[in-house]
Amino acid sequence: MKASCYLRCLYINLKRNSLPHILAAAALTFTVPLVFSLTSLSAPLSAQPLEMYLPLAGALLLTPVFLPEQSEDIRDVVRVRRMSYLSVCAMRIMYLTVITAVLYGIITAALVSGESTVTPAHFFGGFFTALFLGSLGVAGSAVGGNAVIGYMASLLYFTANFFLKTRLGVFFLFGLSFETGVSKLWLLAGAAALMMISFLYLRLVKKL
Amino acid sequence: MMLYVKELRRVVFSKIFILFFAAEVFFAFFTQFWHDMGLSYKSYDPPVPGGDYGMMVVDDPPTLTQEATASLINDYINNKYTTYPYGFIHTVHLKGTDKDKIAAILNKLTGITDLDKYASGLKVECSYDDYNQYVVPELGVLDNVSIDDFHALMTEADNILGGGSVYSPDEIMVNFSLGPMTYEEALAEYNGLINDDRITNGYARLFCDYHGIFMVLLPVFLITVYLSSDRRSKMQQLIFSRRISSVKLVMARFAALVTAEMLPVIFTAFLANVRVAQYYDPAMMDPFAMFKYSFIWILPTAVAVTGIDMLLTGLIPAVAVVIIQFGVWFMTAVMGSMSSDFGVFDLVIRHNTEMDRKGFMDNINVFAQNRLFFTALGLVCTLMYVFVWNLRREGRLGESKLLSKMSLHKS
Numbered sequence: 001m002k003a004s005c006y007l008r009c010l011y012i013n014l015k016r017n018s019l020p021h022i023l024a025a026a027a028l029t030f031t032v033p034l035v036f037s038l039t040s041l042s043a044p045l046s047a048q049p050l051e052m053y054l055p056l057a058g059a060l061l062l063t064p065v066f067l068p069e070q071s072e073d074i075r076d077v078v079r080v081r082r083m084s085y086l087s088v089c090a091m092r093i094m095y096l097t098v099i100t101a102v103l104y105g106i107i108t109a110a111l112v113s114g115e116s117t118v119t120p121a122h123f124f125g126g127f128f129t130a131l132f133l134g135s136l137g138v139a140g141s142a143v144g145g146n147a148v149i150g151y152m153a154s155l156l157y158f159t160a161n162f163f164l165k166t167r168l169g170v171f172f173l174f175g176l177s178f179e180t181g182v183s184k185l186w187l188l189a190g191a192a193a194l195m196m197i198s199f200l201y202l203r204l205v206k207k208l
Numbered sequence: 209m210m211l212y213v214k215e216l217r218r219v220v221f222s223k224i225f226i227l228f229f230a231a232e233v234f235f236a237f238f239t240q241f242w243h244d245m246g247l248s249y250k251s252y253d254p255p256v257p258g259g260d261y262g263m264m265v266v267d268d269p270p271t272l273t274q275e276a277t278a279s280l281i282n283d284y285i286n287n288k289y290t291t292y293p294y295g296f297i298h299t300v301h302l303k304g305t306d307k308d309k310i311a312a313i314l315n316k317l318t319g320i321t322d323l324d325k326y327a328s329g330l331k332v333e334c335s336y337d338d339y340n341q342y343v344v345p346e347l348g349v350l351d352n353v354s355i356d357d358f359h360a361l362m363t364e365a366d367n368i369l370g371g372g373s374v375y376s377p378d379e380i381m382v383n384f385s386l387g388p389m390t391y392e393e394a395l396a397e398y399n400g401l402i403n404d405d406r407i408t409n410g411y412a413r414l415f416c417d418y419h420g421i422f423m424v425l426l427p428v429f430l431i432t433v434y435l436s437s438d439r440r441s442k443m444q445q446l447i448f449s450r451r452i453s454s455v456k457l458v459m460a461r462f463a464a465l466v467t468a469e470m471l472p473v474i475f476t477a478f479l480a481n482v483r484v485a486q487y488y489d490p491a492m493m494d495p496f497a498m499f500k501y502s503f504i505w506i507l508p509t510a511v512a513v514t515g516i517d518m519l520l521t522g523l524i525p526a527v528a529v530v531i532i533q534f535g536v537w538f539m540t541a542v543m544g545s546m547s548s549d550f551g552v553f554d555l556v557i558r559h560n561t562e563m564d565r566k567g568f569m570d571n572i573n574v575f576a577q578n579r580l581f582f583t584a585l586g587l588v589c590t591l592m593y594v595f596v597w598n599l600r601r602e603g604r605l606g607e608s609k610l611l612s613k614m615s616l617h618k619s
Contacts (some may be wrong), residue, residue, distance in 0.1 A: 064527060146433060148429055148432050149227070156231055164239060
């Protein structure tokens with residue numbers, strides 16, 4: 001398939017499908033300075049906006065990745081197209097991941113300019129947290145067949161972190177804020193595994 | 209009645225209800241109430257003389273005014289104020305007129321005109337994160353202002369700082385006016401729980417405190433998925449064409465949803481009784497307290513949330529309803545105050561202890577007004593949903609052109 005087809009598909013998806021979700025995630029990002037102080041923070045406090053608030057942008061962006069085809073009618077139309085449906089979903093996940101990274105870059109830059117203690121671990125740790133939360137939403141949407149169930153999975157897991165804290169083990173989202181010392185690569189691996197399981201489920205069980 | 213039973217059966221045998229039920233039981237009960245009861249430091253025995261009974265807010269104006277004013281002086285000298293306006297840390301550095309306003313407040317409280325000169329004579333007690341903690345001598349605040357003026361000035365300082373500081377009306381007493389609880393006070397609280405509350409009435413307030421938090425969030429998933437099931441199963445047009453009145457159908461669905469939402473509460477009320485009976489003599493317990501409180505405390509929350517979410521689902525896409533509901537819940541429950549004070553318009557009522565019967569009963573009129581208000585709000589929203597549903601049925605309200613253009617698909 002020609003690259004121009006993919007480019008056109010990317011443009012249409014961005015404009016017709018992802019725009020409201022991108023606007024919502026951007027609005028959430030711009031409320032970070034209102035909710036948190038970003039100046040003169042120690043390393044654990046700098047991690048708070050990146051772990052306890054901004055990961056919701058990941059959930060907002062990635063969870064509705066299957067939303068347009070939730071309607072059976074649209075799914076039937078997509079099925080007869082030459083371009084594989086799952087490759088379109090993978091493309092959506094890729095550009096939404098890039099947008100999530102950009103949003104994290106904005107807040108990390110604001111923390112740096114506010115002379116807070118920020119390391120690359122803050123950026124990557126927060127970003128992996130958002131990806132994990134988003135991938136929970138993707139998995140919930142894929143298995144439940146409804147974006148609302150995806151939001152239920154990601155938002156409830158986020159909420160569980162406030163109550164269960166370190167009892168969540170290596171998948172505790174606020175490790176940098178609580179200085180647990182657990183690598184955030186666990187969250188990245190978890191995100192990759194959840195995405196893979198979702199796609200395999202849709203391919204092998206749902207025959208998409 | 210038959211329609212109600214039919215709708216209820218549809219709700220409770222759906223996959224989303226199983227998820228809702230599991231989430232409500234797990235989050236509101238097992239991770240909170242059940243877990244709290246097993247904490248190692250909790251004592252269920254009567255207090256003994258000479259023990260440590262914890263701290264409590266005391267009415268001691270000289271201590272309050274001295275400690276709070278000394279803290280404000282320290283913050284002013286360092287020009288670093290730590291606030292929690294939305295539950296998360298916010299460091300405020302004042303400049304210009306705002307800084308002068310704090311200086312003026314301190315001047316009224318202490319009579320000190322030049323705070324920089326005053327600071328140079330103070331000794332540093334300790335330092336942390338670029339913050340010097342100064343030892344502030346006795347200030348005699350009450351010689352300069354009355355206690356009411358003191359509170360008004362501290363509230364003004366809190367407003368200058370943007371709210372959420374230790375000087376706010378909600379926080380000032382718990383930060384600067386704490387004293388150790390005496391044996392007599394601890395014994396009176398214990399006797400209140402055993403004799404007046406018959407144990408379970410006190411624990412029922414704690415039980416409802418936790419359920420109240422999650423009953424604001426979790427029903428939205430059940431309601432949005434359930435209400436959109438007609439469209440997903442392509443039954444909507446068929447239902448629209450039936451003879452049944454809109455009021456009858458919507459009210460049956462509303463009642464079915466509220467009943468289903470209360471099922472995990474009733475189920476965990478049984479478990480809560482069992483849990484409390486592990487620590488107290490069952491013969492002294494009120495066996496109906498958990499159920500009684502569930503109906504007067506949690507049912508109005510379920511009614512309000514169901515009515516509001518039904519109306520929103522009738523107007524905007526389901527995913528948008530979920531995001532809005534989560535945002536509101538996050539602002540009120542996680543980022544909001546966790547204190548026991550509540551007003552008529554607070555959907556989440558907090559009372560995070562089995563003790564303090566008096567504190568709750570002193571506020572019982574506000575509690576009653578609050579629950580009546582939210583019950584009425586839920587019913588009004590449901591009636592408005594009947595109107596919206598009827599418009600859709602008559603074809604007078606279709607998909608929003610804007611939403612359709614933005615591909616905010618109905619789900």
